[in-house]
Amino acid sequence: MENNSEVVFVLQGLNDSLTNRQMYFVFALMLYLFTIFVNLTLIVTVCLERTLHEPIYIFLCNLCFNGICGASSFYPKLLHGLLSDSNVITYAGCLTQIFVVYCYVFCEFTSLTVMAYDRYLAICKPLQYPMLMPVQRVALLLLLTWCFSLLEAIIGVILTTRLPLCRRHINKIFCTNWEVVKLSCANTNVNSIYSLVLIFSHSSQTGLILVSYIYLVRASLRLASNRKKFVQTCVPHLATLIIFASSLMFDSIYARYGGDSGTLQVVQNLLAAEFLVVPPLINPIIYGINLHQIRSRIILNFSHKREIHKKH
Template identity: 65%
Template sequence: MDNKLDWATNTTGLNDSLTNRQIYFAFALMSYLFTVSVNLTLIITISLDKTLHEPIYIFLCSLCFNEICGASSFYPKLLHDLLTNSYVITYAACLGQMFVTYSYIFSEFTSLTVMAYDRYIAICKPLQYRMLMTAQKVTQLMMLTWCFSVFETAVGAVLTARLPLCGRHIPKIFCTNWEVVKLSCSDSTLNNIYAFMLIFSHLSQTALIMVSYVHLIRAAVRSQADRRKFMQTCLPHLSTLLVFSTSLMFDTMYSRYSGGSTMKALQNALAAQFLVVPPLVNPIIYGLNLQQISGITGWRVLPSYL
C-alpha cells in the first residue's frame, strides 16, 4: 500500500474556505511563536541567573523545554496543511510526530510528578530539603524524567511500526497511536495491552500527586508562609495537572469508544488542547507567578499578596 496517510478533511474541519484557512494560519502561527517565546524566556532567564539555580527552577526549565517539544510536534504540520491545503503525511513522518507527541505526554506526567515531590519536601520537610534535594538527586530525577519517557515512547513506536496498514485515512488533524493502530489489518492485542499498561502507569502517577497534595494542604494550613508557598507553586501545578489529564483522557476515550463522525471538528479542537493549552499556559502559571522570576523579567500576572 501507499506509504502516505491523509487527514479525512471532511471530518477534521480543515476543508474550509481559503480566507478562513488564512485566518486560522495567522492565529496558529501567532500562538506557536508566542508559546515558544515565553518558554524560551523562562529557560534563558533560569539558565543565566545563578540565583535561580534551585531544584524547582531546574525542573521548571525542563518542563518549559518539554512544552516547546509538545507544541512543535503539532503546530508545524498544522501550519503547513493550512497554508498549502495539502493534508497528506508520510507514514515515517506520522510515526515521527507520534514519537515526539507521546514523549511530550509521558514527560509531562513525569515532570509534574517530580515537581510535586519537590514541593512536598519543600513544604512538609523544609529542614531536610537541602539534604534530600541535592544536585545529584536533581540530576537523577531529570534523567528519570526524560529517559523513562523516551523509553516508553520507543517501545510503543516499535509495536506500532511492526503493524501492516490496510487504510490511509486518519480522522484527526495530527497522528495518534490509536488512530494508526485502527488502520492495521493484523492483530493489535499487544498494542492494546501496552496502551492500558501506560494508562495505568500514568494514572498511578496522578494518584501519587493527589496523595502528596493531601499532605501539602495539611501543611499549608499550619502557617502563612506555607500557605504562600502553596498558592504560588502548588495550586497552579494542580490546576494544570487536572486540565492536562482531562483533555488527554477525553482524546483517549473518544478515539477508542466513539465510532460516529458527528462533531469531528469540535472533537479535534478539544483533543488538541493538551498540545496547545499546557505549552502556552504553563510558563505563565509556573514562571510568571514566582516572585524570583517575575522580578527579573518584569512580568506579573497575580497580585503580590499571593
C-alpha cells in the first residue's frame, strides 16, 4: 500500500438522502453554535466579574474551554461531511482529529479530578482552604492538567503514526485512535498496552474522585452550609463525570469487542459521539443553573442589555 501520508479514509454513517443530510446539517450547526454560545457565556461572565475570580470558577472556565475544543474536534468535519457527496478525510486530518479528541478526553478527566480535589478542600477543610488553594496553586494545577493531557495525546498519536495501514474504511462518523489502529497490517500490541495504561490511569482518577466524594458526603451531612455547597457544586460535577465516563467506556469497549451489525453500528455511532456532544453542551448549563453567583450575574447582564436596547 502507498505511504500513510497519501491515505484517504472513508468514514461511515452519513450515507443518507440529500434532504435528510441537509436537515441534519441545520440541526448539527444549531447545536454546535449553541454549545459554543453557552460555554463562552460562562467563560466571559467569570472573566468580567471580579467576585467570581475564585478557584472553582476558574476550573469551571477551563472545563468549558475544553468543552469548546472537544465540540470543535467533531462538529466542523461532521458539518462538512453532511454537505459532501463523499465523506472522506485525509490521513493528516484524521490524526489531527484524533489528537484533539485525545486532548479533550484526557483534559476532561484530569479537570474533573482537579475540581473534585478543590471541592474536597473547600468543604472538608474550609478554614485552611485559602492557604491550600492560592492563585499560584490554581495556575500550577491548570498547567499540569494541560501538560499531562497533551503528553498523553502526543504519545498516543506517535504510536499510531508508526503503523502501516492496509485498509481505509473507518466504521465511525469521525476518526478515533482505535479505529485507525484496527486498519493496520502490523503488530499493534504496543498500542493495546498503551491503551490499557491510559484506561488504568484515568480509572484511577475516577477512583480518586469517588473517594473524595465519600468525604464530601460525610462533611455535608454534618453541617447545613456544607450541604448547600455540596448540592450546588458537587452534584453537577458528579453528574458530568457519570455521563462522560459511561459514554466513553461504552465506546471504548464496543470499539474493541463489538460486532459489525448494521443496527448496532448506528447505535454505536450515536453513543460514540455522545462524549463529544453532551458534556460540552450540558456542563455550562448545569453549573450555570446550580451556581447562584454565575446564574445571577448572567441574568443581570442579559437584563441590563435588554434595558439598553429599550432605551435606544
